[in-house]
Structures are given as C-alpha cells and as structure tokens.
Amino acid sequence: MTSLRVLGCSGGIGGAHHTTAFLLNQTILLDAGTGVAELSSAELLQIEHVFLTHAHLDHIAYLPLLLDATLGARTRPVIVHACAATIQTLKTHIF
Numbered sequence: 001m002t003s004l005r006v007l008g009c010s011g012g013i014g015g016a017h018h019t020t021a022f023l024l025n026q027t028i029l030l031d032a033g034t035g036v037a038e039l040s041s042a043e044l045l046q047i048e049h050v051f052l053t054h055a056h057l058d059h060i061a062y063l064p065l066l067l068d069a070t071l072g073a074r075t076r077p078v079i080v081h082a083c084a085a086t087i088q089t090l091k092t093h094i095f
Contacts, residue, residue, distance in 0.1 A: 008035020019058035036062035044070050052082040055089035
C-alpha cells in the first residue's frame with residue numbers, strides 16, 4: 001500500500017504552517033521544505049531519495065539539515081533527484 005504524508009504545503013512558516021514537503025512510503029521525500037522538521041530522527045534515517053521540484057528556499061530549506069542530522073548514522077547516501085539547473089543552484093549557493 002502506498003502512503004503519502006503531507007509534512008508541509010504552505011507558502012510560509014509560523015505556527016502550524018510549514019513549507020512544501022511530502023513523505024512517500026517512508027523512504028522518498030518530495031521537496032524538503034520546513035515540514036521535514038516534523039520527522040523524528042528514526043524517520044529521517046529511513047529517507048533514501050529526495051526529489052526536488054526546484055531550488056526555491058521553501059522547497060529545499062531542510063535538505064542541508066536532513067543530511068547533517070543523519071550523516072554519521074547512514075550506511076548509504078541519500079540520493080537527490082532534480083533537474084540540472086536545480087542541482088547547480090544547490091552546489092553554488094547551498095553546499
């Protein structure tokens with residue numbers, strides 16, 4: 001059975017509002033907005049793939065934090081999927 005958990009779908013933050021992030025079947029993250037903060041450490045470790053729709057901050061804000069929080073505990077890297085322009089933006093401005 002497929003499960004989709006909405007972690008955030010708001011254009012802003014504050015209170016119960018979180019920016020775009022969806023968790024598919026516990027292992028696939030669709031965008032990495034502030035909603036990722038809703039996940040436990042164990043849930044973060046289950047993520048194997050991150051698909052980014054584009055490089056706006058509300059869609060990638062928690063990617064660096066996700067990677068930093070789980071780096072020492074992972075046996076395999078997280079695979080980030082995005083178009084070439086988004087990957088280049090991440091390399092130039094985030095990592």
